[in-house]
Amino acid sequence: MKRDLSAHPTAILGAGPVGLAAAAHLAARGLPFLVFESGARIAEHFESTRHVALFSPWRYNIDKAARALLTAEGWLEPELDKLPTCGEVIDEYLRPLSQLPAIAPFVRLEHRVVHVARAGFDKLKTAGREHAPFLIRVTTADGTRDVLASAVIDATGTWSTPNPLGANGLPAEGEREHAAHFAYGMPDVLGTQRARYAGKRVLVAGAGHSAIGTLIALTKLAEEAQGTEVHWALRGHNFERILGGGSNDGLPARGALGARVKNLRDTGRLHVHADFKISAVRSGAHGFTIEGMKNESARYAVHDIEEVIVATGARPDFSLASELRVKLDPWIESTEALAPLIDPNVHSCGTVRPHGHRELAHPEKGYYALGAKSYGRATNFLMATGFEQARSVVAAIAGDMAAADDVQLELPETGVCSTQWSEDSSACCTKAAKVEPAPKSSCCGGPPVKRADACCVKDEVAKDSGASGCGCGPAKTRETGEKASTL
Ligand SMILES: Cc1cc2nc3c(=O)[nH]c(=O)nc-3n(C[C@H](O)[C@H](O)[C@H](O)COP(=O)(O)OP(=O)(O)OC[C@H]3O[C@@H](n4cnc5c(N)ncnc54)[C@H](O)[C@@H]3O)c2cc1C
Structure with a gap:
């Protein structure tokens, strides 16, 4: 019944x-x-x-x-x-x-x-x-x-349930043992948590907006509290993508975050450790040492870190x-x-x-x-x-x-649509760049489409007519993250 x-x-x-x-x-x-x-x-x-x-x-x-x-x-x-x-x-x-x-x-x-x-x-x-x-x-x-x-x-x-420090998605060796010196997400380093970070050597791990926001706040703290040193550990090295679309971002404040951290990097106020895949945290004479591999092959370590902020999502x-x-x-x-x-x-x-x-x-x-x-x-x-x-x-x-x-959604883009890799930054994909300027929000956003395998109206029209797509969908494959053949 x-x-x-x-x-x-x-x-x-x-x-x-x-x-x-x-x-x-x-x-x-x-x-x-x-x-x-x-x-x-x-x-x-x-x-x-x-x-x-x-x-x-x-x-x-x-x-x-x-x-x-x-x-x-x-x-x-x-x-x-x-x-x-x-x-x-x-x-x-x-x-x-x-x-x-x-x-x-x-x-x-x-x-x-x-x-x-x-x-x-x-x-x-x-x-x-x-x-x-x-x-x-x-x-x-x-x-x-x-x-x-x-x-x-x-x-x-x-x-x-924040992600841990280890590059493999597991807690780094020693991460739990040093938990008292680890924070996750975006601690209030200029406010309630100021005393904890002022005058310390702090390492921030991550490449998203949380990491960037914390790096900006810590460098401000460094201007005010002598001895504060800011280290940035990233698993990747594609700064163009990490720093975002700048003035192309549909949300100017989001674009500005990347621009500000780029400036901090370029003026030497951040110690940047790119391509650093962290695997262990070990006690040292002054604080602890963060260890891992750099550029996939060389062992690499950052010494004398006193506080770690994990902003890895x-x-x-x-x-x-x-x-x-x-x-x-x-x-x-x-x-x-x-x-x-x-x-x-x-x-x-x-x-x-x-x-x-x-x-x-x-x-x-x-x-x-x-x-x-x-x-x-x-x-x-x-x-x-x-x-x-x-x-x-x-x-x-x-x-x-x-x-x-009747789903409707129009979101501001970051200005770094990685599905495109087209020369023309206004285009949603390589084909759109060659054919005509892409309409605003045409890559992945825009009006609803019926096909589950289409990422935008242009892509759907192309697939309905027997083509492999407009170029924005299959530009990279999900399985490999590499560019797919469009032949
Ligand atoms: C640093 C940062 C900046 C961001 N900036 C923006 C921004 O500018 N614009 C934007 O749109 N988005 C932003 N986001 C994304 C933002 O997190 C989300 O848009 C928003 O918080 C999502 O809301 P939600 O309701 O899905 O989840 P949440 O905000 O995470 O809310 C989940 C709620 O569920 C409760 N809860 C958890 N587990 C249980 C349980 N077992 N039982 C009962 N209750 C439970 C929690 O206490 C919480 O109140 C940002 C995120 C971060 C981390």
Whole structure:
């Protein structure tokens, strides 16, 4: 017998920007929901980087359904072109959103979700499975309890599970033993953590925006606190890609980050250790030594380091869904449909073609991982992507498939679209460069396409006409990260 799943709320795991956006969409549709947040406050991950200035201005950081609910309650929108800090996003947008009468009664703080299963069905059992409600197991100060849900939106992000220092994806030898001198992500080196880093020899590992932001802050600290020395360890050497698109970046603040760190490198204020694959951390007479291989072959070491900041990205933790039928791309750890669109081995545009409930669906009907978690280990996730994911998935949960399939997303590009390698920086791909100037956001972004193997409209048109594509899709293969033959 079919059970009435509408008797149960949709469970939203995580009250970050995307979890709360999903709550707004469910509230707008009058559907029941519960938000489970492990922290004592909403947006606990953003709280941990309260000091960080975002590179996306307000216009990209506010969900449409959330805006409508807030405005109806007299909320005044921030200035859309201003760049907020993570703290301002909480204070001026997320907290007011979480306090709305349509949302506040359904938010459960200090409720950590530890498992999700199908009530009465282990992972193996198939018959009748999709008619069973989900069982959400939460731990609270009062113990553990189970809550039933009709659908699950997992927006728990990735910040709780940062990548380690070791180049092979495992903790470097000695990393755990020296944990007291290791920080992960973006510690507030100019604020609350100032005393820890002032006057020290600090090594920052990583090549993304978090690493760059921390390097900029540390060099400022070095100007103020004598003896502060800043070392930058990178696994790669492609500075063009690492430093970003500069003035070509659709988000000027993101482009400026790269330009600032380039200047610091060129003026000798950073000790750069490129092509350095770290494998071990050993105690020394003054601090410790970071060891590894340089240029694949030569042993290399940086001595007398006193503090390490690991900014090598993060990875999703799907252990809470281990009793669900979750299917992930083998290395991105996103859904299989999303992986080719965001794989950093072949993409660096910072944009993604519009995608929604179909690309985010797992074999476990009704379970969706959204937000930063949807990208798995891939970088370049923007809140705006998560808002559109939430809109589409909530529409699918509501059974409004026309709205669910009508995905729209236009994101600012980084200005370093690695899928192209064309001479013409305005073109989305080599062919576009030869034929005509590419329209803005034409590589991977732009209007939705129907073909799963097409990354933009131009690519789809080319593939529909029997060609191998417009050039932006197959320029590099996911398996090798090398250029593919287009013959
Ligand atoms: C340094 C840095 C700068 C960034 N700058 C930008 C920017 O400028 N613009 C932009 O759009 N994006 C930016 N991002 C990306 C940004 O992280 C995401 O856009 C945003 O945080 C994603 O929101 P989310 O809701 O998916 O996940 P998160 O913000 O990570 O929220 C996840 C929530 O889930 C909770 N949670 C975790 N585990 C559990 C559990 N088991 N049970 C219950 N709750 C749980 C957490 O406490 C947290 O509140 C930046 C990221 C970093 C690291």
